[in-house]
Amino acid sequence: MTLTTTSMRAALTHDTLDDLIRRGLASADPRQGRAAAFAAFAAADMPRLERTDLSKVHLDDFHLVVEAGDLPADIRATTRSEDHEQRAGLFVQSNGEIVHAQLNPALAARGVILGSLSQATTTAASKAAKRLGSVVRADEDKLTALNSAFWTGGLFLYVPRNVAIEAPVQVVFHADVPGGAVFPRVLVIAEENAAVTILEETISPVGDTPLLAASVTEVIVGPNAQVKYIHLQNWGDNAIAFITQRADVGRDAAINWTHGILGASLMRSFTESRLGAEGASTEMLGVQFGSGNQHHDIFTLMNHVAPLTDGDLLFRGVLRDRARSVFEGLIKIHPGAQDANSYLHDNTLLLSKEARADSIPSLEIEANQVRASHGATVSEIDEDWIFYLQTRGLSRAQATRAIVDGFFEPIMQRITLESVQDRLREAFDRKLDA
Amino acid sequence: MSNDLDIRNLHVSIEGKPILKGLDLTVEQGRIHALMGPNGSGKSTLAYTLMGHPAYDVDEGEVWFQGENILELAPDDRSKLGLFLAFQYPVTIPGVSVANFLRLAMNARQTDGKKIAIPAFRKLMLDKMKLLDMDPSFAGRYLNEGFSGGEKKRAEILQMAVLNPTIAILDETDSGLDIDALKIVANGVNTLMNPDMGILVITHYQRLLNYIKPDVTHVMLDGRIVMTGGPELAEELEAQGYDWVRQQVGLAEPVIDVELVEE
Numbered sequence: 001m002t003l004t005t006t007s008m009r010a011a012l013t014h015d016t017l018d019d020l021i022r023r024g025l026a027s028a029d030p031r032q033g034r035a036a037a038f039a040a041f042a043a044a045d046m047p048r049l050e051r052t053d054l055s056k057v058h059l060d061d062f063h064l065v066v067e068a069g070d071l072p073a074d075i076r077a078t079t080r081s082e083d084h085e086q087r088a089g090l091f092v093q094s095n096g097e098i099v100h101a102q103l104n105p106a107l108a109a110r111g112v113i114l115g116s117l118s119q120a121t122t123t124a125a126s127k128a129a130k131r132l133g134s135v136v137r138a139d140e141d142k143l144t145a146l147n148s149a150f151w152t153g154g155l156f157l158y159v160p161r162n163v164a165i166e167a168p169v170q171v172v173f174h175a176d177v178p179g180g181a182v183f184p185r186v187l188v189i190a191e192e193n194a195a196v197t198i199l200e201e202t203i204s205p206v207g208d209t210p211l212l213a214a215s216v217t218e219v220i221v222g223p224n225a226q227v228k229y230i231h232l233q234n235w236g237d238n239a240i241a242f243i244t245q246r247a248d249v250g251r252d253a254a255i256n257w258t259h260g261i262l263g264a265s266l267m268r269s270f271t272e273s274r275l276g277a278e279g280a281s282t283e284m285l286g287v288q289f290g291s292g293n294q295h296h297d298i299f300t301l302m303n304h305v306a307p308l309t310d311g312d313l314l315f316r317g318v319l320r321d322r323a324r325s326v327f328e329g330l331i332k333i334h335p336g337a338q339d340a341n342s343y344l345h346d347n348t349l350l351l352s353k354e355a356r357a358d359s360i361p362s363l364e365i366e367a368n369q370v371r372a373s374h375g376a377t378v379s380e381i382d383e384d385w386i387f388y389l390q391t392r393g394l395s396r397a398q399a400t401r402a403i404v405d406g407f408f409e410p411i412m413q414r415i416t417l418e419s420v421q422d423r424l425r426e427a428f429d430r431k432l433d434a
Numbered sequence: 435m436s437n438d439l440d441i442r443n444l445h446v447s448i449e450g451k452p453i454l455k456g457l458d459l460t461v462e463q464g465r466i467h468a469l470m471g472p473n474g475s476g477k478s479t480l481a482y483t484l485m486g487h488p489a490y491d492v493d494e495g496e497v498w499f500q501g502e503n504i505l506e507l508a509p510d511d512r513s514k515l516g517l518f519l520a521f522q523y524p525v526t527i528p529g530v531s532v533a534n535f536l537r538l539a540m541n542a543r544q545t546d547g548k549k550i551a552i553p554a555f556r557k558l559m560l561d562k563m564k565l566l567d568m569d570p571s572f573a574g575r576y577l578n579e580g581f582s583g584g585e586k587k588r589a590e591i592l593q594m595a596v597l598n599p600t601i602a603i604l605d606e607t608d609s610g611l612d613i614d615a616l617k618i619v620a621n622g623v624n625t626l627m628n629p630d631m632g633i634l635v636i637t638h639y640q641r642l643l644n645y646i647k648p649d650v651t652h653v654m655l656d657g658r659i660v661m662t663g664g665p666e667l668a669e670e671l672e673a674q675g676y677d678w679v680r681q682q683v684g685l686a687e688p689v690i691d692v693e694l695v696e697e
C-alpha cells in the first residue's frame with residue numbers, strides 16, 4: 001500500500017511506519033529501534049491470557065491516526081487557563097499529535113522539562129533517548145512492540161535533582177477516530193531527591209465502532225525520589241485498551257501508582273514496580289468500576305529485586321450489569337531481596353448476579369527472610385445492608401450508592417488529592433445512574 | 435387518616451414456613467405498647483415484616499398506617515411515612531460514617547428535594563448524641579463497625595432521635611446495654627416520646643419497662659398475640675413465666691385471643 005503524506009488513516013504496516021519516519025513524526029534514531037519494534041510486532045502472537053479472550057481483537061481492523069481531533073470542551077477550557085496553583089503543567093495529546101504542552105515557568109527555570117518525547121529523543125545523546133525503552137522494552141509483547149513502532153508525540157517529563165514539584169502535572173491523552181489506533185507514550189525521569197505527581201487521564205467519546213489504544217509508560221525514579229502516578233482510565237466504552245506501565249525504583253525511592261479504572265469495553269493493564277535498589281518502595285492503589293459489558297483485566301507486579309524493599313497494594317472493584325473483572329496481583333521476591341515487606345489486598349463487590357470477578361493474588365518468594373501476605377475477596381452486595389438503609393428512608397438506589405461509596409472509602413482516604421477523589425466520585429455516580 | 439399502626443390478621447411465612455398466624459395489634463399515637471414472648475415466637479418477624487423485609491412473605495392480612503395498607507410499600511416509603519425500627523441486630527455498613535449516614539437519611543426525607551444545611555444538621559446530630567450521652571467522636575466512626583453491643587443499640591436510638599418517627603418499634607433495644615446505658619437510652623426514648631408518637635417495645639425483661647413504662651402489654655406465643663393487659667401483665671409474666679400464659683390460654687388447644695378492653 002502506498003501512502004500519501006496527507007493521509008490521516010493508514011494501516012499498521014511497515015510502509016506506514018516508513019512514512020511516519022519520512023514525515024519526521026517518528027524519529028528514526030536507531031536507539032529507538034522503530035524497525036526492530038515493528039519486526040517484533042509482526043513476529044509476535046497476541047498475548048494469550050488465561051481469563052481474557054483476545055482472539056476477537058483483530059489489530060488489522062485498526063488504522064493509525066496521527067492528526068489531532070476535537071477535544072472536549074472542558075479540556076479545551078483547561079488549556080486556556082494557566083492556574084499554577086492547581087497544576088504544575090499541562091500536556092494534552094489528541095490522537096497522535098501534541099496539542100498543548102505548558103509548564104510553570106518557575107519550574108522550567110529550575111530545569112524541569114515537560115514536552116514532546118519525539119523532540120526530546122531526536123538526538124541520540126539526549127537524556128530521553130538514552131532512557132527510552134530501557135524500562136519497558138519494545139519486544140516484551142506484541143502490544144509494547146506495536147506502541148514502540150508507531151508512537152508519535154509522547155510526553156517527556158524530567159525533574160532534576162532536588163526539585164520537588166508540589167502541584168500535579170496534568171496529562172491528557174485523547175482519541176476520537178472510530179476504527180483508529182492511538183499509541184500514548186510517556187517517559188518520566190525523576191532524578192535523585194526529586195518529587196512529582198502526575199495525573200494522567202485517557203479519554204475518548206463513546207461510540208459504537210471500536211478504537212484501539214495501546215500505551216506504554218516508563219518511569220525512572222532516582223535515589224530518594226518520590227513519584228506519584230495517578231492514572232484515570234476513562235476511555236469511551238467502545239475502546240480496546242492495552243496499558244503497560246513500569247517504574248524502575250531507585251535506592252530509598254518511592255513510586256505510588258493510583259489507578260481509576262473506569263472506561264473501555266476491553267482493557268488489559270500491566271503495572272509493575274521494579275524495586276531494584278535497597279530501600280525502594282511502592283504503593284499501588286486502585287479503584288475499578290465495571291458496568292454494562294465491560295471487561296477489565298488487571299495485572300500488577302510488585303517486583304522485589306533488592307533487599308529492604310516495601311510493597312503495599314490495595315485494589316477495590318465494583319461490578320454491575322454483566323461486567324467482568326480479572327485481577328491478578330503478583331508479589332515477586334527475588335533471592336537477594338531479604339527483609340522485603342509486601343502486602344496485597346483486593347476486594348470486589350458485585351452489584352448484580354450476572355457480574356463476575358476473578359481475583360488471583362499470588363506470591364513467588366525466593367528469599368527466606370521476608371514478610372508478605374495477600375488476600376482477596378469477592379462478595380455480593382448484602383441484601384440486609386440495603387434493607388437496613390431502606391428502613392432509614394434511602395431508596396434502593398441511594399442505599400446502593402452509600403454502600404459503594406463506603407466500599408471505596410478506604411482507598412479514597414489514601415488518595416489524598418481532592419480533585420482526584422471528586423473525579424472518581426463523579427464517575428461512580430455516572431456509572432450507578434446509567 | 436390515622437397515625438395509629440393497625441395490624442389486622444397478619445399471616446407471614448419464611449421460606450414457606452408459617453411464623454405469624456393471624457396477628458392483630460394496634461399501636462396508637464401517644465401510647466407505649468410492650469410486646470413480650472418467648473424466643474422464636476415471631477416478635478422480630480413482626481418487626482421486619484412491618485418494615486418490609488423482602489425475605490418475609492405476607493400470606494394474609496393488612497397493616498394500616500397513615501391511611502394506607504403499607505404492605506404494598508417499599509421499606510423506604512414506610513420509613514418516610516414515619517415508621518421506624520430499632521434493630522435487634524443492627525447491620526454494619528463498612529466505610530459509611532454515622533454522620534454521613536444520618537445526613538443521607540435526613541436528606542432522603544426532605545420533601546422539597548432540598549438538602550439539609552450542614553450546620554443545622556450538625557447541631558441536630560450533636561444535640562441528639564448529647565441526649566444519649568454519646569461521645570461526639572462517634573459521628574466519624576463507620577456505622578456499627580467495631581461498635582460494642584451497647585454502642586450499637588445506642589446508635590439505633592440516635593437514628594430514631596434524628597428521624598423522629600411517628601411509630602417506633604424497638605426490638606430488644608435493652609439487650610447488650612449495661613444498667614447505666616439502659617437508663618440513659620430509656621431516658622432518651624422517654625424524652626423523644628410525645629403525644630404524636632407511638633412506640634412498640636419488644637423485650638424479654640421487666641427491667642426496661644421499669645424505665646419505659648408501657649400503657650399496654652401484649653404476650654405473643656407461636657405467631658399470635660395471646661394476651662393483652664396493662665403494665666402489671668409484664669410483671670406477672672416475669673414472675674410466672676410463659677407456662678403460666680400457656681395454661682391461661684390452654685396449652686394443648688389452639689391458642690385463643692384474649693381480648694382486653696382498654697379504657
Ligand SMILES: Nc1ncnc2c1ncn2[C@@H]1O[C@H](COP(=O)(O)OP(=O)(O)OP(=O)(O)O)[C@@H](O)[C@H]1O
Pocket residue numbers: 448449453471472473474475476477478479480489522
Ligand atoms: N430469615 C429466616 N429464615 C428462616 N427462619 C427464620 C428467619 N427469621 C426467623 N426465622 C424463624 O422464625 C421464627 C421466629 O423468629 P423471630 O426472630 O421472629 O423470633 P423472636 O420472637 O424475635 O425471638 P427472640 O426473642 O429470640 O428474638 C423462629 O423459628 C426463627 O427461626
Ligand SMILES: [Mg+2]
Pocket residue numbers: 477478479522605606
Ligand atoms: Mg427477636
